[in-house]
Amino acid sequence: MTTLRVIVEDVLTDVPDGVSRYSLELTRQLIETAPRGCVVEGVVASHGETERRLIQQLLPGLVGVHALPVGPRELALAWQMGVKLSLGGGLIHAPSLLAPLFKHDSSTALDQTTVTVHDVSAWTAPDSIGVVEAAWQKAMVKRARKFADAIVVPTHAVADQLNDVAKLGDRIRVIGGAPADTLRVPADADARAETLRLPEHYVATVSSLDPRKGLRELIRAMASPVLAGVPLVVVGPEQFRGESVATVAMEAGLPEGRVLVLGSLGDADLAVVLSRASVFTYPNLASGFGLPVIEAMRFGTPVVHSDDPAVSEVAFGAGVSVPRQDAEGYPGRLADAIAGVLADDKARERLRFAGMDRAAAFSWRTSAELVWQLHAEL
Numbered sequence: 001m002t003t004l005r006v007i008v009e010d011v012l013t014d015v016p017d018g019v020s021r022y023s024l025e026l027t028r029q030l031i032e033t034a035p036r037g038c039v040v041e042g043v044v045a046s047h048g049e050t051e052r053r054l055i056q057q058l059l060p061g062l063v064g065v066h067a068l069p070v071g072p073r074e075l076a077l078a079w080q081m082g083v084k085l086s087l088g089g090g091l092i093h094a095p096s097l098l099a100p101l102f103k104h105d106s107s108t109a110l111d112q113t114t115v116t117v118h119d120v121s122a123w124t125a126p127d128s129i130g131v132v133e134a135a136w137q138k139a140m141v142k143r144a145r146k147f148a149d150a151i152v153v154p155t156h157a158v159a160d161q162l163n164d165v166a167k168l169g170d171r172i173r174v175i176g177g178a179p180a181d182t183l184r185v186p187a188d189a190d191a192r193a194e195t196l197r198l199p200e201h202y203v204a205t206v207s208s209l210d211p212r213k214g215l216r217e218l219i220r221a222m223a224s225p226v227l228a229g230v231p232l233v234v235v236g237p238e239q240f241r242g243e244s245v246a247t248v249a250m251e252a253g254l255p256e257g258r259v260l261v262l263g264s265l266g267d268a269d270l271a272v273v274l275s276r277a278s279v280f281t282y283p284n285l286a287s288g289f290g291l292p293v294i295e296a297m298r299f300g301t302p303v304v305h306s307d308d309p310a311v312s313e314v315a316f317g318a319g320v321s322v323p324r325q326d327a328e329g330y331p332g333r334l335a336d337a338i339a340g341v342l343a344d345d346k347a348r349e350r351l352r353f354a355g356m357d358r359a360a361a362f363s364w365r366t367s368a369e370l371v372w373q374l375h376a377e378l
Contacts, residue, residue, distance in 0.1 A: 001037060003063070004375065005087065006030060007094040008042040009072060011058060012051055016264060018291060019118055022154075022177050023095040024058060029368030030093070031061035038372075039063040043087065045075040080139045091375050097136075101143035112378045114371075115144045116152040119288030119310075120161045121212065128212050141166050149378050152371070154289040157309035175370045176314070178362035179295045185275050186268040193272050196262060202231040203338060204277035204301075206270075206292035207284075209240035209248065214283030214306060216248055217331045219259065221283075223252040224335035230342070234261045235273055275299035279341050282311060283334055285324055290314045294362050297355030302348045304337045318358035319351065 010023040031040045042055055042065045055065050068075055068085050078085060079100055087100055092113040094100075099115040122141070126134035141162075144151055151168050153159045154176045162168060186192065203222070207215040215234070222232045238245050238261045249259040265273065274280060280296035282305040290311040296303050303319035305311050312321055322337045324330055341347055 001039060002091065003039050003041050003088075004030065004034070004091045004093055004372075005041050005043050005066065007044075007092070007096070007098055007100075008055060008059065008065075009044045009075065009098055010096050011055065012044065012047065012072075018177075018289070019096050021180070021291070022116075022118070025177065025180050025364045026095050026367055026371065027059055029364040030371060031059065033365060033368045033372060035372060035376075041066055043068065043092075045072040046070055076136065080136055080143075082143070093371060093375070097140040097144070099140070099144070099148070101140070101147040103147055112149040112375065113147065114150040114152060114374065114378075115140075115148045117141060117144070117158065117162055118154060119158055119286070120165055121286065121288075123165045124161075125212050125286055128210050144168070150374055152374070155310040155313050157313050158288050160309075173370075173374055175367050175374070176362065177289055177291050177294075178364045178367060179291070179298050179359065180267060180364070182267040183271050183295060183298070184267070185271045185299070189272050189275075192269055193276060196269060196273065197260065198233065198273065198276060199231045199260075201278045202233045202260075202276075203227075203279050203281055204233045204235070204273055204296070205281045205283070206235045206295075207282075208236040209243055209245060212284060212286045214285045214330075215245070217285075217327075218281055218283040218334060219245070219248050219252050219254065220331035221334035221338065222258065223254050224332060224339075226335050226339040227342075230278075230338075231257075232259045233273060233277065234259060235263075235265055235270060236261070237263060270295070271299070274301055277301050279304055279338055281334070281338060282306065282319075283322075283330075284308055284311060287311050293319065294359050298359040300352040300356050302341050302351035303355055304334070304341060316358055318354040 006027050008027055010020045013020045042062045045068050052065055094115045096116050104111050121129050122134040122137035145166050151172050152175050156174055159172045207213040209215055245261050274296045280301045280303045282293050284306050287308050287310045293303055293305055293315055305315055305319045307321045307323050320337050322333050
């Protein structure tokens with residue numbers, strides 16, 4: 001029996017993000033698609049019984065959960081410093097940079113480690129993620145360059161960017177994400193829309209005030225006369241490092257109530273928000289994949305997005321791309337693009353079908369099968 005040990009620590013994060021979502025959905029499908037004679041074991045830091053039960057609940061089908069003898073922060077530091085912890089070896093897959101990267105016998109088929117790099121923010125936007133986090137990511141990429149048998153990235157754009165800073169060569173493999181199977185419009189959609197206080201018509205985004213996300217630019221765009229009176233619904237946190245969306249909206253000249261911030265949502269509520277939006281906007285200035293673009297397209301919602309290379313790769317012409325160059329003029333271009341879609345019934349219909357076709361190209365099952373294939377090739 002061959003065991004694939006998957007580092008699932010990111011699933012237990014207090015604040016769900018793209019990495020935790022990727023780890024959860026990919027591991028679920030690794031369990032479902034395990035070849036004959038293969039099983040999946042989860043690996044986490046030291047946690048209480050509640051967290052261990054949660055892992056088993058979120059990831060049914062794991063043959064076991066291997067808890068390491070140190071807590072989450074200590075684990076990240078230990079692996080950064082090259083401290084070995086008893087793990088059992090064999091096939092190891094890390095859905096993030098949190099990985100046991102050590103010298104091992106890579107000539108042995110059953111002794112291999114793969115790691116995932118979701119973006120290169122540590123180099124391009126260290127202030128956004130924090131100096132400490134940026135230093136940790138750079139250190140882990142350096143260890144990956146030395147010891148990883150393969151490095152997974154979500155897009156070819158990230159592959160090119162990563163090769164520019166780390167020179168990883170042909171060890172890079174592109175394996176992206178997909179909308180979750182649970183992201184479906186629920187039977188009680190009307191009641192949920194009422195509870196969420198959704199307007200009848202609105203522009204939606206999944207974002208935060210993290211400078212990479214472009215939310216400030218989108219809020220400025222909503223203040224344009226061409227979008228007068230159109231509400232903006234934000235799925236994401238109200239604050240980022242002490243600054244609030246409400247303050248940014250006020251400074252942009254938007255009246256109170258024009259921007260509705262919903263915080264983090266479960267799949268049912270998120271599906272309601274995305275499916276009912278007149279336009280979904282993804283203004284990110286830098287991204288590794290852009291999953292919300294595909295999630296919105298899945299519901300046939302027209303998408304306006306930035307021309308970030310990774311986002312453009314994922315959208316593949318099924319949305320309206322807005323150039324980021326000339327930063328001062330970017331909000332105005334966003335506003336014009338959104339207003340153009342809102343005013344053009346034929347454009348919305350074209351984007352609806354193009355988006356649904358594009359979203360159909362992504363599935364977690366395919367992603368998991370590619371991971372199994374990668375380990376088989378190694």
